[in-house]
Amino acid sequence: MDPFSIAAGVVGIVAPTLHCVRLLVKDLQNIADAPDAVKALTTDLQSVGLALASVQAVTDPQWKSLGDAVTAQSEAAITSCKTSCERFKTSLDRWTRHSTDGTLSWRDRATLGVFRQGHIKSISEQLQKCNITLTSVASIATLHSSLQQTQTAEEIKTMISTKETAINDEIAAINDLSAETIAQLETLALAEPDEGETDADQTGATKQVAMEKRALAESRKVLEGLLLVIQTAAANAQARQGPTVNFGSHNKGQQVGVNSGTIYTTFGRKG
Known part of the structure; x- marks a missing residue:
């Protein structure tokens, strides 16, 4: 498949997902006395909105550099986010059906029970991981571009090490959270x-946790793909620089690492 067609799929899903996120933020902000758990979702959604905007700014050449697998999995992760937001909006409308003038009524407020709280907790966790994943995609796309420029070996090593550590930590966190979703499904x-x-x-909460579990698997695949991208890009960048000689701390005198050619040395006159 043409990589530019795959990239177009990501771009195509970003806009409607961003629109859905903004609508949900507006709905939440219109509930004047919403419970804290509901209010907290506003921050999660706003963060995802920023991450979506950063992904929207990724160029076609950058998507091509990330590869088909990362691009396709990014589209899947964004689609899952959109689906969860749409489902939560439907649930929120049902929960606040007794409310008027943008104020959550006491009757609605009093019925945020085990299933509704589980639904809120699950979508919050999904949104937070979606934010980190999409931010990583945009970040690695930019990093990959910078590695194509002239960089010292030490700069490359530092950039790659920092990104690898962050992504590996996030993969570990996703694995832990995935195990928690299994336990949560049993509890529900x-x-x-x-x-x-x-x-x-109950149905809404169960479907959301199942969606979170799937979304976490999608995020893990994106992050694993990004690891491969930056490792490959770093190897290519270092290969272009050719072999280097490390002199350690003794930065003086005549020193040779490995040499197979003739060396011409000119000595100046001592003054």
């Missing part, structure tokens, strides 16, 4: 609804 299956909650709340 056995839980009894709180007063005011319905079967729709």
